[in-house]
Amino acid sequence: xxxxxxxxxxxxxxxxMAFADGHSTTVRMGTEGAYPPYNxxxxxxxxxxxxxxxxxxxxxxAGLTCEWVKNDWDSIIPNLVSGNYDTIIxxxxxxxxxxxxxxxxxxxxxxxxxxxxxxxxxxxxxxxxIAAQTATIQAGYVASSGATLVEFATPEETLAAVRNGEADAxxxxxxxxxxxVEESGGALIFVGDPVPLGGGVGxxxxxxxxELREKFNVAITSMKADGSLNILLVKWFGEGIQTY
Amino acid sequence: MFEYCTDPDTLSQFRWFxxxxxxxxxxxxxxxxxxxxALLAITAPIALGFGFxxxxxxxxxxxxxxWLGRGYIANVRGIPDxxxxxxxxxxxxxxxxxxxxxxxxxxxxxxxxxxSDFIVCKAAKLPLxxxxxxxxxxxxFFLATITFALVFGAFAASVLYGGMRAVPHAQIETAEAYxxxxxxxxxxxxxxxxxxxxxxxxxxxxxxLIKATPLLFLLGIEDIVYWARELGxxxxxxxxxxxxxxxxxxxxxxxxxxxxxxxRVSEISLxxxxxxxxxxxxxxxxxxxxxxxx
Numbered sequence: 001x002x003x004x005x006x007x008x009x010x011x012x013x014x015x016x017m018a019f020a021d022g023h024s025t026t027v028r029m030g031t032e033g034a035y036p037p038y039n040x041x042x043x044x045x046x047x048x049x050x051x052x053x054x055x056x057x058x059x060x061x062a063g064l065t066c067e068w069v070k071n072d073w074d075s076i077i078p079n080l081v082s083g084n085y086d087t088i089i090x091x092x093x094x095x096x097x098x099x100x101x102x103x104x105x106x107x108x109x110x111x112x113x114x115x116x117x118x119x120x121x122x123x124x125x126x127x128x129x130i131a132a133q134t135a136t137i138q139a140g141y142v143a144s145s146g147a148t149l150v151e152f153a154t155p156e157e158t159l160a161a162v163r164n165g166e167a168d169a170x171x172x173x174x175x176x177x178x179x180x181v182e183e184s185g186g187a188l189i190f191v192g193d194p195v196p197l198g199g200g201v202g203x204x205x206x207x208x209x210x211e212l213r214e215k216f217n218v219a220i221t222s223m224k225a226d227g228s229l230n231i232l233l234v235k236w237f238g239e240g241i242q243t244y
Numbered sequence: 245m246f247e248y249c250t251d252p253d254t255l256s257q258f259r260w261f262x263x264x265x266x267x268x269x270x271x272x273x274x275x276x277x278x279x280x281x282a283l284l285a286i287t288a289p290i291a292l293g294f295g296f297x298x299x300x301x302x303x304x305x306x307x308x309x310x311w312l313g314r315g316y317i318a319n320v321r322g323i324p325d326x327x328x329x330x331x332x333x334x335x336x337x338x339x340x341x342x343x344x345x346x347x348x349x350x351x352x353x354x355x356x357x358x359x360s361d362f363i364v365c366k367a368a369k370l371p372l373x374x375x376x377x378x379x380x381x382x383x384x385f386f387l388a389t390i391t392f393a394l395v396f397g398a399f400a401a402s403v404l405y406g407g408m409r410a411v412p413h414a415q416i417e418t419a420e421a422y423x424x425x426x427x428x429x430x431x432x433x434x435x436x437x438x439x440x441x442x443x444x445x446x447x448x449x450x451x452x453l454i455k456a457t458p459l460l461f462l463l464g465i466e467d468i469v470y471w472a473r474e475l476g477x478x479x480x481x482x483x484x485x486x487x488x489x490x491x492x493x494x495x496x497x498x499x500x501x502x503x504x505x506x507x508r509v510s511e512i513s514l515x516x517x518x519x520x521x522x523x524x525x526x527x528x529x530x531x532x533x534x535x536x537x538x
Contacts, residue, residue, distance in 0.1 A: 026374040034474065036483045041474060043484050044268035067377055071464065079464070081360045082334060083341075083369065101360055156477035160490055179480040183487065206361050 026065045027212065028085035029055050033070045034154055035176055037236040038091035038201075041070075050236035051089045054108055057228065061219040074134060074153055077101060080206060087205055087216070091173070093137050093198030103207050105216045107200030108229060110242045114138050116192045117177050118169035119162055125192045128168035131158040137198045138171040162188065171195070175237050252485045264486045273471040277502070280457045280467055283385070287392045288453065292446075294397025299404040313401070320398030328395055329462050333387050337370070344368040381465070388463045392453070399449050407442030408434050412526060440521040440529075447514040451507055472499055 031039045033047050042048035047068045059066035069085045080088050080102060093111075094104045114137075116125055126146050132139040134151040142149040150167050152158045155176060161167040170177075174194060181188045205213045223229040230243040248255065249263035264270070301313025320328070341364045342356065349365035356363055366372070371379045411434050419429040460467040476492030522529040 028373065028380075034477070036480070040483055041269055043486065045272045046268070048483070065374075069377070069380070070466070072461075075464075078334075082338065082362045083364070084464075086373070154473070154477075156473070156490070156492075159478065160492075163490065179482045180478060183480045206363075208358050208361050208363055 026067055027059065027087060028067050028069050029059075030069050030071045030076060030080060030085035030088050031055075031090040032073045032076065034073075034156065035091050035173075036179070037175060038173075039089075050109075050232060051091065053232050053236070054223070054229070055089050057223060057232075058216055058219040061222055062215040064215070072153070073136075077204070080204060083206075086209065086212065087203050089203050091201055092204055094200055094202045095137055095140075095198060097140075098204070101207075102204045103209070103213055104202035104204055105213055106220055107202045108220050108223075109201035109233070110244070111196060111198055111200045112242070113174045113194035114141070114171055114197045115174040115177055115190055115194045116169045116171050117159070117162065117181055117188050118191045119165070119188060121189065121191060123168040123191060125169060129166070131161040131167035131170040132172065133158055136172075138173075141195060141197055142171055159188070175241070260486075267486065269475065272466070273468070273475055276466055276468045276471050279385070279465065280460070283389060283392065283457060283460065284454065286389050287396065288450065290389065290393035291396035291400055291449075291453070294393055295400025295402075295404050298397060298401025299408060302401065302405050303408060317398050317401050317405070320395055321402065325395060325456070325459065326462070329391060329459055332394075333391055333463055336387060336390065338362055340370050341368050344370060384464055388460055388465055391463070392456070392459075396449060396453055396456075399452075400446065403442050403445035403449065404438065406445065407438035410441035411437045437525065440518075440525050440527060443514070443518055443521060447510075447518075450510060450514070454507055454510065455503065468499055468502070472496055 031047060031051060033039055033041050035049075037050050039047060039049040039051045047070065052068070055066060055068075071079050071085070073090070076088055076090060076092075077098070079085065088102070091109075092098070094107060098104070116123075116130070124147075128147055129150055130142045130145075130147040131150050131152060132142050133155050134153055139149060139151055150161060152161065155172060158167070158170045158172060159180060162170045169191060177190070181190060203216055205216075220229070224244045233241050233243055246259075246263060246266070248259060249266075252260055252263055255263065298313050298316050301309050302317060304310045304313065341362075345352065345356065345364035345368035348367045352365050354363070371383050415433055415437070416429055419433045424432065457467060458469040461470045472495035473492060476490065476495035478490050479487050481487040518529075519533075522533060524530060524534075
């Protein structure tokens with residue numbers, strides 16, 4: 001009985017704290033809005049995608065009011081550290097280099113494959129010209145693979161480079177490329193073997209923001225535990241995605 | 245927008261486009277045109293004001309003021325726009341927040357710079373973290389306006405400075421002979437007459453300003469170029485009801501027409517203004533007008 005009372009009291013306390021917090025804190029979520037299905041702008045002009053769904057759910061569970069902000073991929077980390085928004089939730093893979101500048105929550109997408117897409121079979125992936133988005137793990141991988149790297153500010157431009165022959169192939173997340181290849185009518189095809197890259201996708205936060213990071217970590221754990229994260233993963237990425 | 249838009253796949257081409265071009269995301273595109281026009285309408289007079297004060301300061305007989313004016317003109321004209329836009333806006337924003345931090349949170353004991361993080365207390369954030377998104381956007385717009393005005397003000401100052409010096413010296417001597425003070429000479433003789441000399445330079449600046457608006461995107465404002473790029477990008481049927489290929493070329497073509505039309509309209513109105521300002525002036529243009537009338 002005593003235990004029960006204590007537990008209720010503790011629950012009431014944490015609930016009221018969460019409630020109070022929810023009213024006092026607005027968390028600004030920074031995303032790119034150009035990388036479906038992770039995040040993109042829908043027909044209504046709003047930010048949509050897997051990360052929109054996950055982010056809104058996480059905020060609800062953590063009792064935070066969240067506001068979505070769009071930012072260019074190039075300057076997404078500088079704008080976080082200078083305080084223009086509080087989190088990066090933009091399909092950003094957890095890497096050691098980024099971890100030196102910002103902090104990550106635990107991952108909410110397991111490490112995925114990156115894939116090459118080209119206009120025809122038989123391109124030289126180790127010595128040819130490969131396009132990738134600036135400051136991504138794919139760009140880092142291409143640079144170290146011996147191929148000539150051409151970087152672009154947006155994922156759209158990397159694909160355009162392959163279509164117009166400026167690059168032999170593009171390296172990007174497989175999930176991003178799949179719908180584009182499917183609807184290209186054979187103009188674009190997957191080539192070579194998929195490359196496993198990165199430590200999964202997590203939310204990026206300022207190094208000084210430990211409290212907020214813990215809140216999101218707890219919320220992600222609870223979404224993993226009750227399977228709601230898996231439901232969202234399958235909804236946006238299809239049955240082939242690795243679930244928790 | 246229209247009732248028949250519920251299932252775009254079944255529509256004829258014309259109807260498909262009428263639906264496609266009126267989606268919410270296209271509305272954002274159209275609104276961004278007004279953003280650009282508003283920026284121009286607000287920035288141009290402020291830049292002209294900066295330019296006027298800059299030129300006045302530069303020709304001041306009081307040395308420190310003159311140095312200030314000359315320093316402003318030389319520095320801003322010398323630094324590449326893009327460096328100015330990237331560095332200055334972040335510095336300005338942090339300067340505001342730093343000042344508010346010092347006033348609002350005097351007992352804050354942690355350092356403001358922790359590694360690469362710039363941390364001020366919550367109350368000093370500008371705008372506050374809790375304010376709605378439109379306030380953040382207006383603040384960004386405000387920073388952009390100041391930056392544009394400052395950059396183009398320096399060029400305008402240089403042009404106006406030249407205009408002031410181009411007013412025939414005989415006129416100034418005559419004004420002095422009539423017993424006007426330097427201040428009276430400046431306001432009654434120089435300022436009314438300098439415009440005709442400054443206008444060719446200023447109209448040039450206006451054209452450059454129109455074309456410089458895509459720099460807005462560097463400042464995080466979603467301008468027409470951002471939306472053209474976003475809307476023109478390949479869209480697959482999974483994520484939109486209106487899938488299409490890479491249409492960026494058409495969107496940018498539209499921007500090209502917009503900018504060309506806009507500069508043409510500006511050119512015509514500036515020419516008209518020039519004709520009015522030339523009237524009765526002791527310049528070759530004024531002389532030509534007088535002869536044509538006679």
